[in-house]
Amino acid sequence: xxxxxxxxxxxxxxxxxxxxxxxxxxxxxxxxxxxxxxxxxxxxxxxxxxxxxxxxxxxxxxxxxxxxxxxxxxxxxxxxxxxxxxxxxxxxxxxxxxxxxxxxxxxxxxxxxxxxxxxxxxxxxxxxxxxxxxxxxxxxxxxxxxxxxxxxxxxxxxxxxxxxxxxxxxxxxxxxxxxxxxxxxxxxxxxxxxxxxxxx
Amino acid sequence: xxxxxxxxxxxxxxxxxxxxxxxxxxxxxxxxxxxxxxxxxxxxxxxxxxxxxxxxxxxxxxxxxxxxxxxxxxxxxxxxxxxxxxxxxxxxxxxxxxxxxxxxxxxxxxxxxxxxxxxxxxxxxxxxxxxxxxxxxxxxxxxxxxxxxxxxxxxxxxxxxxxxxxxxxxxxxxxxxxxxxxxxxxxxxxxxxxxxxxxx
Numbered sequence: 328x329x330x331x332x333x334x335x336x337x338x339x340x341x342x343x344x345x346x347x348x349x350x351x352x353x354x355x356x357x358x359x360x361x362x363x364x365x366x367x368x369x370x371x372x373x374x375x376x377x378x379x380x381x382x383x384x385x386x387x388x389x390x391x392x393x394x395x396x397x398x399x400x401x402x403x404x405x406x407x408x409x410x411x412x413x414x415x416x417x418x419x420x421x422x423x424x425x426x427x428x429x430x431x432x433x434x435x436x437x438x439x440x441x442x443x444x445x446x447x448x449x450x451x452x453x454x455x456x457x458x459x460x461x462x463x464x465x466x467x468x469x470x471x472x473x474x475x476x477x478x479x480x481x482x483x484x485x486x487x488x489x490x491x492x493x494x495x496x497x498x499x500x501x502x503x504x505x506x507x508x509x510x511x512x513x514x515x516x517x518x519x520x521x522x523x524x525x526x527x
Numbered sequence: 528x529x530x531x532x533x534x535x536x537x538x539x540x541x542x543x544x545x546x547x548x549x550x551x552x553x554x555x556x557x558x559x560x561x562x563x564x565x566x567x568x569x570x571x572x573x574x575x576x577x578x579x580x581x582x583x584x585x586x587x588x589x590x591x592x593x594x595x596x597x598x599x600x601x602x603x604x605x606x607x608x609x610x611x612x613x614x615x616x617x618x619x620x621x622x623x624x625x626x627x628x629x630x631x632x633x634x635x636x637x638x639x640x641x642x643x644x645x646x647x648x649x650x651x652x653x654x655x656x657x658x659x660x661x662x663x664x665x666x667x668x669x670x671x672x673x674x675x676x677x678x679x680x681x682x683x684x685x686x687x688x689x690x691x692x693x694x695x696x697x698x699x700x701x702x703x704x705x706x707x708x709x710x711x712x713x714x715x716x717x718x719x720x721x722x723x724x725x726x727x
Binding site: 345394396397399401402403404415416417418419421423424425427449453454456457459460461463464465466467468470471472473474475477478479480481484488491492507508510 | 545594596597599601602603604615616617618619621623624625627649653654656657659660661663664665666667668670671672673674675677678679680681684688691692707708710
Protein backbone atom coordinates (compact mmCIF):
# COMPACT_ATOMS: atom_id res chain seq x y z
CA UNK A 328 0.00 0.00 0.00
CA UNK A 329 1.37 3.46 -0.86
CA UNK A 330 1.73 6.34 1.61
CA UNK A 331 -1.62 7.56 2.74
CA UNK A 332 -3.09 10.62 4.39
CA UNK A 333 -2.28 10.32 8.06
CA UNK A 334 -5.84 11.24 9.05
CA UNK A 335 -7.40 8.29 7.28
CA UNK A 336 -4.36 6.04 7.61
CA UNK A 337 -5.98 3.69 10.14
CA UNK A 338 -9.04 3.37 7.96
CA UNK A 339 -7.01 2.52 4.86
CA UNK A 340 -4.98 0.05 6.91
CA UNK A 341 -8.19 -1.60 8.03
CA UNK A 342 -9.45 -1.80 4.42
CA UNK A 343 -6.09 -3.06 3.19
CA UNK A 344 -6.27 -5.80 5.82
CA UNK A 345 -9.60 -6.94 4.38
CA UNK A 346 -8.39 -6.80 0.79
CA UNK A 347 -4.94 -5.67 -0.37
CA UNK A 348 -5.28 -2.32 -2.17
CA UNK A 349 -2.98 -1.38 -5.03
CA UNK A 350 -1.24 2.01 -5.11
CA UNK A 351 -3.55 2.99 -8.00
CA UNK A 352 -6.67 2.26 -5.96
CA UNK A 353 -5.38 4.16 -2.90
CA UNK A 354 -4.33 7.14 -5.05
CA UNK A 355 -7.69 7.19 -6.78
CA UNK A 356 -9.53 6.96 -3.44
CA UNK A 357 -7.45 9.81 -2.03
CA UNK A 358 -8.26 11.92 -5.05
CA UNK A 359 -12.02 11.24 -5.02
CA UNK A 360 -12.87 11.16 -1.32
CA UNK A 361 -12.45 13.77 1.39
CA UNK A 362 -12.97 14.04 5.10
CA UNK A 363 -15.25 16.30 7.08
CA UNK A 364 -15.36 17.10 10.75
CA UNK A 365 -18.69 17.12 12.51
CA UNK A 366 -19.15 18.67 15.92
CA UNK A 367 -20.80 16.77 18.74
CA UNK A 368 -24.59 16.80 18.37
CA UNK A 369 -24.51 18.16 14.80
CA UNK A 370 -26.51 16.43 12.09
CA UNK A 371 -24.41 15.15 9.22
CA UNK A 372 -26.77 16.79 6.72
CA UNK A 373 -25.96 20.19 8.19
CA UNK A 374 -22.31 19.64 7.22
CA UNK A 375 -22.57 17.62 4.03
CA UNK A 376 -25.33 18.88 1.75
CA UNK A 377 -25.49 15.98 -0.72
CA UNK A 378 -25.30 13.44 2.09
CA UNK A 379 -27.97 11.26 0.50
CA UNK A 380 -25.60 10.49 -2.35
CA UNK A 381 -22.76 9.34 -0.12
CA UNK A 382 -21.82 6.85 2.51
CA UNK A 383 -19.55 7.82 5.38
CA UNK A 384 -16.69 5.99 7.00
CA UNK A 385 -16.12 6.93 10.60
CA UNK A 386 -12.41 7.81 10.91
CA UNK A 387 -12.83 8.79 14.54
CA UNK A 388 -15.67 9.70 16.85
CA UNK A 389 -19.11 8.18 17.21
CA UNK A 390 -22.17 8.62 15.01
CA UNK A 391 -25.72 7.43 15.47
CA UNK A 392 -28.49 6.78 12.96
CA UNK A 393 -32.01 7.63 14.04
CA UNK A 394 -35.51 7.76 12.67
CA UNK A 395 -38.44 9.93 13.68
CA UNK A 396 -41.59 7.88 14.27
CA UNK A 397 -44.72 9.78 15.25
CA UNK A 398 -42.53 12.61 16.49
CA UNK A 399 -40.36 10.28 18.57
CA UNK A 400 -36.60 10.07 18.03
CA UNK A 401 -35.47 6.42 17.89
CA UNK A 402 -31.79 5.49 17.67
CA UNK A 403 -31.45 2.75 15.07
CA UNK A 404 -27.68 2.27 14.84
CA UNK A 405 -24.37 3.33 16.32
CA UNK A 406 -21.17 3.61 14.32
CA UNK A 407 -17.64 3.69 15.70
CA UNK A 408 -14.27 3.91 13.95
CA UNK A 409 -13.89 1.90 10.72
CA UNK A 410 -17.63 1.57 10.34
CA UNK A 411 -19.67 2.63 7.36
CA UNK A 412 -22.82 4.61 7.99
CA UNK A 413 -25.39 6.01 5.59
CA UNK A 414 -27.80 4.33 3.25
CA UNK A 415 -26.49 1.49 1.16
CA UNK A 416 -28.17 1.49 -2.25
CA UNK A 417 -30.36 -1.54 -2.83
CA UNK A 418 -29.77 -3.25 -6.20
CA UNK A 419 -33.28 -4.72 -5.75
CA UNK A 420 -34.56 -1.11 -5.87
CA UNK A 421 -36.50 -1.39 -2.67
CA UNK A 422 -36.61 2.01 -1.06
CA UNK A 423 -36.43 2.06 2.72
CA UNK A 424 -39.65 2.90 4.55
CA UNK A 425 -37.94 5.09 7.11
CA UNK A 426 -35.32 7.68 6.38
CA UNK A 427 -32.36 7.34 8.73
CA UNK A 428 -30.85 10.64 9.89
CA UNK A 429 -27.24 10.76 11.03
CA UNK A 430 -25.90 12.65 14.02
CA UNK A 431 -22.46 12.88 15.60
CA UNK A 432 -22.57 11.91 19.28
CA UNK A 433 -18.96 13.04 19.72
CA UNK A 434 -16.77 15.38 17.66
CA UNK A 435 -16.16 13.12 14.68
CA UNK A 436 -14.13 12.91 11.50
CA UNK A 437 -15.78 11.14 8.61
CA UNK A 438 -14.53 10.13 5.20
CA UNK A 439 -17.14 11.10 2.62
CA UNK A 440 -17.46 8.40 -0.04
CA UNK A 441 -19.78 9.51 -2.85
CA UNK A 442 -21.84 6.87 -4.66
CA UNK A 443 -20.54 8.05 -8.03
CA UNK A 444 -16.97 7.44 -6.84
CA UNK A 445 -17.95 3.93 -5.68
CA UNK A 446 -19.46 3.19 -9.10
CA UNK A 447 -16.34 4.41 -10.88
CA UNK A 448 -14.13 2.44 -8.51
CA UNK A 449 -15.96 -0.85 -9.15
CA UNK A 450 -15.81 -0.18 -12.86
CA UNK A 451 -12.17 0.95 -13.09
CA UNK A 452 -10.76 -1.57 -10.59
CA UNK A 453 -12.95 -4.70 -10.67
CA UNK A 454 -11.00 -6.23 -7.78
CA UNK A 455 -12.54 -3.61 -5.47
CA UNK A 456 -15.80 -5.59 -5.77
CA UNK A 457 -14.11 -8.06 -3.39
CA UNK A 458 -13.58 -5.29 -0.83
CA UNK A 459 -17.16 -4.10 -1.33
CA UNK A 460 -18.45 -7.61 -0.79
CA UNK A 461 -16.42 -8.10 2.40
CA UNK A 462 -17.46 -4.73 3.83
CA UNK A 463 -21.10 -5.51 3.10
CA UNK A 464 -20.78 -8.92 4.78
CA UNK A 465 -19.36 -7.23 7.91
CA UNK A 466 -22.12 -4.63 7.93
CA UNK A 467 -24.79 -7.24 7.22
CA UNK A 468 -23.67 -9.08 10.34
CA UNK A 469 -23.68 -5.87 12.40
CA UNK A 470 -27.19 -5.19 11.19
CA UNK A 471 -28.22 -8.76 12.08
CA UNK A 472 -26.91 -8.22 15.61
CA UNK A 473 -28.93 -4.99 15.91
CA UNK A 474 -31.99 -6.78 14.60
CA UNK A 475 -31.68 -9.73 16.99
CA UNK A 476 -30.74 -7.53 19.97
CA UNK A 477 -33.97 -5.58 19.79
CA UNK A 478 -36.07 -8.78 19.79
CA UNK A 479 -34.65 -10.18 23.03
CA UNK A 480 -37.60 -10.05 25.43
CA UNK A 481 -35.88 -9.01 28.67
CA UNK A 482 -34.61 -5.43 28.97
CA UNK A 483 -31.75 -6.60 31.22
CA UNK A 484 -30.70 -9.22 28.68
CA UNK A 485 -30.75 -6.58 25.91
CA UNK A 486 -28.50 -4.29 27.93
CA UNK A 487 -26.13 -7.14 28.81
CA UNK A 488 -25.93 -8.16 25.16
CA UNK A 489 -25.15 -4.60 24.09
CA UNK A 490 -22.55 -4.16 26.85
CA UNK A 491 -20.81 -7.43 25.95
CA UNK A 492 -20.65 -6.50 22.27
CA UNK A 493 -19.63 -2.89 22.80
CA UNK A 494 -17.64 -2.75 26.04
CA UNK A 495 -15.90 0.47 25.01
CA UNK A 496 -18.83 2.66 24.06
CA UNK A 497 -21.48 1.97 26.65
CA UNK A 498 -20.70 5.16 28.59
CA UNK A 499 -20.11 7.31 25.52
CA UNK A 500 -23.75 7.34 24.47
CA UNK A 501 -26.26 9.64 26.18
CA UNK A 502 -28.87 7.59 28.05
CA UNK A 503 -31.75 9.01 26.01
CA UNK A 504 -30.20 7.73 22.77
CA UNK A 505 -29.17 4.37 24.17
CA UNK A 506 -32.60 3.77 25.71
CA UNK A 507 -34.46 3.96 22.38
CA UNK A 508 -31.76 1.84 20.71
CA UNK A 509 -32.34 -0.82 23.36
CA UNK A 510 -36.12 -0.42 23.26
CA UNK A 511 -36.61 0.58 26.90
CA UNK A 512 -37.46 3.65 28.94
CA UNK A 513 -34.63 5.86 30.23
CA UNK A 514 -35.65 4.98 33.80
CA UNK A 515 -35.36 1.25 33.07
CA UNK A 516 -31.92 1.67 31.49
CA UNK A 517 -30.80 3.82 34.39
CA UNK A 518 -32.03 1.26 36.93
CA UNK A 519 -30.31 -1.63 35.11
CA UNK A 520 -27.06 0.33 34.94
CA UNK A 521 -27.10 1.24 38.59
CA UNK A 522 -27.48 -2.33 39.75
CA UNK A 523 -24.53 -3.83 41.64
CA UNK A 524 -21.64 -4.56 39.28
CA UNK A 525 -22.03 -8.34 39.33
CA UNK A 526 -25.50 -8.00 37.84
CA UNK A 527 -25.07 -5.16 35.33
CA UNK B 528 -27.69 -17.55 -19.85
CA UNK B 529 -27.64 -21.27 -20.67
CA UNK B 530 -30.51 -23.68 -20.03
CA UNK B 531 -31.07 -24.18 -16.35
CA UNK B 532 -32.76 -26.67 -14.06
CA UNK B 533 -36.46 -25.88 -14.15
CA UNK B 534 -36.71 -26.09 -10.36
CA UNK B 535 -34.25 -23.31 -9.72
CA UNK B 536 -34.93 -21.49 -12.97
CA UNK B 537 -36.66 -18.53 -11.35
CA UNK B 538 -33.84 -18.17 -8.87
CA UNK B 539 -31.17 -18.17 -11.58
CA UNK B 540 -33.25 -15.70 -13.58
CA UNK B 541 -33.37 -13.43 -10.54
CA UNK B 542 -29.59 -13.71 -10.07
CA UNK B 543 -28.97 -13.18 -13.78
CA UNK B 544 -31.07 -10.00 -13.58
CA UNK B 545 -28.77 -8.69 -10.84
CA UNK B 546 -25.60 -9.63 -12.68
CA UNK B 547 -25.40 -11.45 -16.05
CA UNK B 548 -24.08 -14.96 -15.47
CA UNK B 549 -21.96 -16.72 -18.09
CA UNK B 550 -22.76 -20.28 -19.17
CA UNK B 551 -19.60 -21.41 -17.34
CA UNK B 552 -20.77 -19.90 -14.05
CA UNK B 553 -24.28 -21.38 -14.37
CA UNK B 554 -22.86 -24.82 -15.29
CA UNK B 555 -20.44 -24.69 -12.37
CA UNK B 556 -23.21 -23.62 -9.98
CA UNK B 557 -25.44 -26.44 -11.21
CA UNK B 558 -22.65 -28.91 -10.63
CA UNK B 559 -21.76 -27.70 -7.14
CA UNK B 560 -25.12 -26.85 -5.60
CA UNK B 561 -28.20 -28.98 -5.02
CA UNK B 562 -31.70 -28.51 -3.74
CA UNK B 563 -33.44 -30.03 -0.75
CA UNK B 564 -37.07 -30.15 0.21
CA UNK B 565 -38.02 -29.38 3.77
CA UNK B 566 -41.43 -30.24 5.13
CA UNK B 567 -43.53 -27.64 6.94
CA UNK B 568 -42.33 -27.20 10.55
CA UNK B 569 -39.10 -29.17 10.01
CA UNK B 570 -35.81 -27.67 11.11
CA UNK B 571 -33.31 -27.22 8.30
CA UNK B 572 -30.60 -28.92 10.37
CA UNK B 573 -32.69 -32.09 10.49
CA UNK B 574 -32.49 -32.26 6.68
CA UNK B 575 -29.05 -30.83 5.93
CA UNK B 576 -26.44 -32.06 8.37
CA UNK B 577 -23.61 -29.65 7.54
CA UNK B 578 -26.00 -26.71 7.47
CA UNK B 579 -23.56 -24.49 9.35
CA UNK B 580 -21.23 -24.58 6.37
CA UNK B 581 -23.85 -23.48 3.85
CA UNK B 582 -26.23 -20.72 3.03
CA UNK B 583 -29.63 -21.47 1.56
CA UNK B 584 -31.57 -19.81 -1.20
CA UNK B 585 -35.31 -20.17 -0.88
CA UNK B 586 -36.54 -21.49 -4.24
CA UNK B 587 -40.09 -21.76 -2.96
CA UNK B 588 -41.82 -21.83 0.39
CA UNK B 589 -41.19 -19.79 3.50
CA UNK B 590 -38.46 -20.17 6.11
CA UNK B 591 -37.96 -18.42 9.42
CA UNK B 592 -34.85 -17.82 11.48
CA UNK B 593 -35.23 -17.96 15.23
CA UNK B 594 -33.16 -17.83 18.39
CA UNK B 595 -33.79 -19.34 21.78
CA UNK B 596 -33.37 -16.79 24.56
CA UNK B 597 -33.91 -18.00 28.12
CA UNK B 598 -36.00 -20.85 26.75
CA UNK B 599 -38.15 -18.54 24.65
CA UNK B 600 -38.42 -18.98 20.88
CA UNK B 601 -38.02 -15.61 19.12
CA UNK B 602 -38.48 -15.27 15.35
CA UNK B 603 -35.65 -13.11 14.03
CA UNK B 604 -36.19 -13.22 10.28
CA UNK B 605 -38.50 -14.47 7.55
CA UNK B 606 -37.31 -15.56 4.12
CA UNK B 607 -39.42 -15.90 1.00
CA UNK B 608 -38.50 -16.91 -2.56
CA UNK B 609 -35.18 -15.56 -3.91
CA UNK B 610 -33.95 -14.78 -0.43
CA UNK B 611 -30.78 -16.04 1.15
CA UNK B 612 -30.98 -17.42 4.65
CA UNK B 613 -28.30 -18.84 6.93
CA UNK B 614 -25.27 -17.27 8.51
CA UNK B 615 -23.13 -15.06 6.31
CA UNK B 616 -19.48 -15.42 7.28
CA UNK B 617 -18.01 -12.25 8.73
CA UNK B 618 -14.64 -11.27 7.21
CA UNK B 619 -14.07 -9.27 10.39
CA UNK B 620 -14.21 -12.61 12.25
CA UNK B 621 -16.82 -11.49 14.70
CA UNK B 622 -18.83 -14.50 15.72
CA UNK B 623 -22.53 -13.91 16.32
CA UNK B 624 -23.70 -13.95 19.92
CA UNK B 625 -26.87 -15.87 19.15
CA UNK B 626 -27.11 -18.90 16.94
CA UNK B 627 -29.97 -18.59 14.50
CA UNK B 628 -31.90 -21.80 13.85
CA UNK B 629 -33.81 -22.23 10.60
CA UNK B 630 -37.26 -23.74 10.23
CA UNK B 631 -39.57 -24.19 7.25
CA UNK B 632 -42.96 -22.58 7.92
CA UNK B 633 -44.34 -24.11 4.70
CA UNK B 634 -43.18 -27.06 2.61
CA UNK B 635 -40.11 -25.47 1.05
CA UNK B 636 -37.46 -26.12 -1.58
CA UNK B 637 -34.05 -24.67 -0.85
CA UNK B 638 -30.90 -24.45 -2.90
CA UNK B 639 -27.96 -25.50 -0.72
CA UNK B 640 -24.95 -23.28 -1.41
CA UNK B 641 -21.88 -24.55 0.48
CA UNK B 642 -19.30 -22.00 1.65
CA UNK B 643 -16.52 -23.93 -0.04
CA UNK B 644 -18.37 -23.63 -3.36
CA UNK B 645 -18.76 -19.87 -2.82
CA UNK B 646 -15.02 -19.54 -2.15
CA UNK B 647 -14.18 -21.49 -5.31
CA UNK B 648 -16.68 -19.46 -7.33
CA UNK B 649 -15.17 -16.11 -6.27
CA UNK B 650 -11.71 -17.44 -7.02
CA UNK B 651 -12.48 -19.10 -10.37
CA UNK B 652 -14.85 -16.42 -11.68
CA UNK B 653 -13.84 -13.07 -10.14
CA UNK B 654 -16.84 -11.35 -11.75
CA UNK B 655 -19.09 -13.26 -9.33
CA UNK B 656 -17.82 -10.92 -6.61
CA UNK B 657 -20.13 -8.34 -8.21
CA UNK B 658 -23.10 -10.67 -7.74
CA UNK B 659 -22.00 -11.40 -4.15
CA UNK B 660 -21.73 -7.69 -3.43
CA UNK B 661 -25.18 -6.95 -4.87
CA UNK B 662 -26.82 -9.83 -2.98
CA UNK B 663 -25.21 -8.66 0.25
CA UNK B 664 -26.40 -5.10 -0.35
CA UNK B 665 -29.98 -6.39 -0.81
CA UNK B 666 -29.75 -8.52 2.33
CA UNK B 667 -28.11 -5.72 4.31
CA UNK B 668 -31.11 -3.53 3.50
CA UNK B 669 -33.55 -6.29 4.47
CA UNK B 670 -31.72 -6.67 7.76
CA UNK B 671 -31.84 -2.89 8.29
CA UNK B 672 -35.60 -2.98 7.80
CA UNK B 673 -35.92 -5.78 10.38
CA UNK B 674 -33.72 -3.84 12.77
CA UNK B 675 -35.67 -0.58 12.41
CA UNK B 676 -39.06 -2.34 12.46
CA UNK B 677 -38.47 -3.81 15.90
CA UNK B 678 -37.55 -0.40 17.36
CA UNK B 679 -40.79 1.35 16.35
CA UNK B 680 -42.47 2.07 19.70
CA UNK B 681 -46.12 1.38 18.83
CA UNK B 682 -47.21 -2.23 18.31
CA UNK B 683 -49.83 -1.11 15.77
CA UNK B 684 -47.25 0.84 13.80
CA UNK B 685 -44.93 -2.22 13.78
CA UNK B 686 -47.70 -4.41 12.41
CA UNK B 687 -48.67 -1.82 9.79
CA UNK B 688 -45.05 -1.50 8.71
CA UNK B 689 -44.68 -5.27 8.39
CA UNK B 690 -47.99 -5.57 6.50
CA UNK B 691 -47.02 -2.80 4.06
CA UNK B 692 -43.65 -4.37 3.36
CA UNK B 693 -44.91 -7.95 3.12
CA UNK B 694 -48.49 -7.79 1.84
CA UNK B 695 -48.34 -11.35 0.53
CA UNK B 696 -47.10 -13.23 3.58
CA UNK B 697 -48.91 -11.71 6.52
CA UNK B 698 -51.41 -14.59 6.69
CA UNK B 699 -48.88 -17.34 5.92
CA UNK B 700 -47.06 -17.02 9.23
CA UNK B 701 -48.50 -18.60 12.39
CA UNK B 702 -49.44 -15.91 14.91
CA UNK B 703 -47.03 -17.22 17.55
CA UNK B 704 -44.07 -16.78 15.20
CA UNK B 705 -45.16 -13.41 13.87
CA UNK B 706 -45.82 -12.06 17.38
CA UNK B 707 -42.22 -12.56 18.56
CA UNK B 708 -40.89 -11.19 15.26
CA UNK B 709 -42.95 -8.05 15.85
CA UNK B 710 -42.08 -7.89 19.55
CA UNK B 711 -45.63 -8.17 20.90
CA UNK B 712 -47.85 -10.67 22.67
CA UNK B 713 -50.02 -12.99 20.58
CA UNK B 714 -53.12 -11.36 22.09
CA UNK B 715 -51.96 -7.91 21.01
CA UNK B 716 -51.25 -9.08 17.46
CA UNK B 717 -54.60 -10.83 17.31
CA UNK B 718 -56.40 -7.72 18.54
CA UNK B 719 -54.63 -5.46 16.02
CA UNK B 720 -55.44 -7.88 13.19
CA UNK B 721 -59.08 -8.11 14.10
CA UNK B 722 -59.63 -4.37 14.05
CA UNK B 723 -61.89 -3.01 11.29
CA UNK B 724 -60.14 -3.09 7.90
CA UNK B 725 -59.53 0.63 7.70
CA UNK B 726 -57.39 0.46 10.82
CA UNK B 727 -55.48 -2.82 10.38
